[in-house]
Amino acid sequence: MEDKVREIISKYDSDKAFLVPILQDVQKEFNHLPHKALHRVSVFLDVPISRIYEVATFYKAFSLTPRGDHQLTVCIGTACHVRGAQNLTDHIERILGIKPGETSGDLKFSFDTVNCVGACALGPILEADGDYHGKMTISKSNKLLKKLGKKVVTDEED
Amino acid sequence: MKKIKTLEELEQFRKEIQAQRDPKKTVISICAGTGCLALGSKKIAGAIKEEIQSQGLSLKVELSAIKETGCPGFCERGPIVVIYPEGTCYLGVTVEDVPEIVSKTIANNEIIERLVYKDPDTKERVVKDSEIPFYKKQQRYLLGKNNFIDSKSIEDYIRLGGYSALAKALSAMKPDEVIQEVIDADLRGRGGGGFPAGWKWHSTRNAEGDPKYVICNADEGDPGAFMDRALLEGNPHSVLEGMIIGAYAIGSRDGYIYVRNEYPLAVTNATLALDQAREFGLLGENILGSGFGFDIKIMRGGGAFVCGESSALFASLEGRSGEPRAKYIHATDKGLWDKPTSLNNVETWANVPLIINKGAKWYNGIGTEGSKGTKIFSLVGKISNTGLVEVPMGITLREIIYDIGGGVPGGKKFKAVQTGGPSGGCIPAKHLDTPVDFDELTKLGSMMGSGGMIVMDENNCMVDVANYFLKFLEEESCGKCTPCREGILQMRKILDLITSGEGKEEDLDTLEWMGQAIIDGSLCALGGSAPNPVITTMRYFRDEYEAHIRDKKCPAGVCKALIKFSIDPENCTGCHLCARICPVEAATGEKKEIHTIDDDICIKCRACYEVCKFDAIKIM
Incomplete structure (x- = not known):
């Protein structure tokens, strides 16, 4: 872990100003921000650990806890909202049994909302592992969840 | 590619690459913006390339003439493929259409009727992109080039005259003259503030302190707005060129682009564009032999809406959490690292090359008394043609919608x-x-904001909607000042009560004075405009608030606590789909018999409403 963190930081010339992108890269590498990695960032950049935690908890993009195998994100931008993103969010919450920002106990799914991905023509959008799925409905989302290995009833005959 | 060292070399290079392309030869533009990519445009581009090879058309259409471009704006009908020089525009293209497109249109200039635009009223078909009603009233000075530029190619940008404004500024204009031109053009900041860009530059140039910074604000956080993304993603060099000209005028050597990390393609394309500009000698030391040096770094945001606010953005760039500060000292005096800074939005920067090339007088001729030029809006929500529209200032809302x-x-x-955006109004x-x-x-x-335009219909x-925006702002408030942090929360709690049928008559007065207090007492523009959606909806749609409070009814049928789902026995065929999809077994019934919904169990998830093919589910 130490080497990886050092490598990431050296990409940014150990410049403290790039703390946010550095943490983004650390998170990408370890799937979340483990305490050990943050501690290393603090030492290498010579930034107090309290400041590192301040930044890591301020920005929505960061997670201090491990993320699931699959990442589901509902876009709740205004265009998606007026086309029913709230219902979709409620539905995913119910199916996965977790709220936005949380990860299921078996580490299979993480669920989030995002303020807008800027693909408004496709709203409402459900992002699954980085792919955008547009014009989402409850039954379409069920099919998608089923593909990702979640047991749900779809409106298709089995 | 070797570095371009002088103005003459730039012009020479432009001539060379222009000569390489016969304007009569076929060019195929495939939209590779975020929206069309999500609909599979990457596969379509691949299929077109393969099909051209396999149909033996490689001589007619070179590989470099198959362009994956930025967003042409008509997102509703993506993926979009346009074939030039004819301008044949195909909408909603799929991979299956590709063999036919190549064998008919590309090989034989034959039009495929089903893929062209069909007017929903007159049923008339329109073949050319420029003649589609969606484009007719637009003036696409900024977005128009997207169709002709492979977003990953600096050569395409230079071919179309790119970096000629920079050349002009460096060779024929003094920094003060550049600033005067932008002042005369009356270019107002497109990020929402509307502050005159030229005067901002003027103050930064004359402020004491060194170094001076130039920043591009691409932290487009307004939900439902994506024009900055389309510009940075589709035509990144136009933004860079604007920034380099601005840096020359201000006397800055260091620039930053602060971009949302939720826009991965914009980050990729902008990073690539920076590398290319450096390689060509358009960034770095002694740009085009002028002695002027400037470079730009890219910085990805962390998903905080407030970082679009200038002082919060500076804090974030300095590696801190994005909390705004009081602005009794202007950023032009003390911005990033307390040094003079000019922060402008993506679209503002993209306007600069246009002004330098065509002159302030030309630019001034577009728009209204107080607002010049064009503005890009993202037209979204309950609208037939979702997309990006670039129109002259002064056009009416009705014309746009x-x-x-x-x-x-x-x-x-x-x-x-x-x-x-979230702090705008309805x-x-x-x-x-x-x-x-x-x-x-x-x-x-x-307000204008950054240009989001969200259309709502009778079902909203x-x-x-007001509650939605408050929730958004409650979450995005950085928490530094009390009126914003606590005030928005309290207003939202009242709206929660109203939407759940527990509102009281006096709530409307409370919302009004509380909103005013938040506007007066907040530190930055986020809090200072947060109550706007509530205040405007109360002004224009008071009857809806009253229906929720007095009659305990949601006229649009949205607020869950105030609506009931039932099945119309006239329409129900007993197909059983609603019972299958219902997650709580509220919808029940035997197959081929009329179904019912148990209101005590129903969670109002709308799943049955969505799947019913017979219009049998009613919302009361």
Whole structure:
């Protein structure tokens, strides 16, 4: 872990100003921000650990806890909202049994909302592992969840 | 590619690459913006390349003439493929259409009727992109080039005259003259503030302190707005060119682009563009032999809306959490690292090369008294033609929504258009003839903002929409100052009560004075404008608030606590689909018999409403 963190930081010339992108890269590498990695960032950049935690908890993009195998994100931008993103969010919450920002106990799914991905023509959008799925409905989302290995009833005959 | 060292070399290079392309030869533009990519345009581009090879057309269409371009704006009908020089525009293309497109249109110039635009009213077919009603009223000075530029190619940009404005500024204009030109053009900041860009540059140039910074704000956080993404993603060099000219005028050597990490393609394309510009000698030391040196770094945001606010953005760039500070000292005096800084939005920067090339007088001729030039809006929500539209300032809301946007789909009634992002306002039908510019929208209690335009129809509840924006801002408030942090929370709690049928008559007064207190007492513009959606919806749609409070009814059928789902026995065929999809077994019944919904169990998830093919589910 130490080497990886050092490598990431050296990409940014150990410049403290790039703390946010550095943490983004650390998170990408370890799937979340483990305490050990943050501690290393603090030492290498010579930034107090309290400041590192301040930044890591301020920005929505960061997670201090491990993320699931699959990442589901509902876009709740205004265009998606007026086309029913709230219902979709409620539905995913119910199916996965977790709220936005949380990860299921078996580490299979993480669920989030995002303020807008800027693909408004496709709203409402459900992002699954980085792919955008547009014009989402409850039954379409069920099919998608089923593909990702979640047991749900779809409106298709089995 | 070797470095371009002088102006002459740039012009020479331009001539060379222009000579390489015969304007009569076929060029195929495939939209590779985020929207079309999600609909599979990457596969379409691949299929076209393969098909051209396999049909033996490689001589007619070179590989470099198959372009994956930025967003042409008509997102509703993506993926979009346009074939030039004819300008044949195919909409909603799929991979299956590709063999036919190549064998008919590319090989034999034959039009495929089913893929061209069909007017929903007249049923007339329109082949050329420029003649589609969506584009007709637009003036696409900024977005128009997207169709012709492979977003990953600096050569394409230079071929179309790119970096000629920079060359002009460096060779024929003194920094003060550049600033004067931008002042004369009356370019106002496109990020929402509307502050004159030229005067900002002027103050930064004359401020004491060194180094000076130039920053591009690409932290486009307004939900429902994506024009900055389209520009940075589709034509990144136009933004860079603007920034380099600005840096020359201000006397800056260091620039930053602060971009949302939620826009991965914009990050990729902008990073690539920076590398290319460096390689060509358009960034770095001694640009085009002028002695002027400047470079730009890219910085990805962390998903905080407030970082679009200038002082919060500086804090984030300095590696801290994005909390705004009081602005009694201007950023032009003390911005990033307390040094003089000019922060402008993506679209503002993209306007600069245009002004330098065509002159302030030309630019001034477009728009209204107080707002010059064009503005890009992202027209989204309940609108037939979702997409990006670039129009001259002063065009009316009605023209944008009906003539360009094609009105509200599904025969529904228009209710409101929300402009200005989460802190903007909702404008009702009676004000649709208002000309759109910075000042007129402010008069209506809304604002221009960065250019989001969200259309709502009769099925949208205005109380719910106001509550949505408050929730958004409650979450995005950085928490530094009390009026914003606590005030928005309290207003949201009241709206929660109203939407759940527990509102009281006096709540409306409370919302009003509380909103004013938040506006007066907040540190930055986030809090200072947060109550706008509530205040404008209360002004224009008071009857909806009253229906929630007095009659315990949600007229639009949105607020869950106030609606009931039932099955119309006339329409129910007993197909059993609702019972299958219902997650709580509230919808029940035997197959081929009339079904029912148990209101005590129903969680109002709308799943049955969505799947019913017989219009049997009713919302009361």
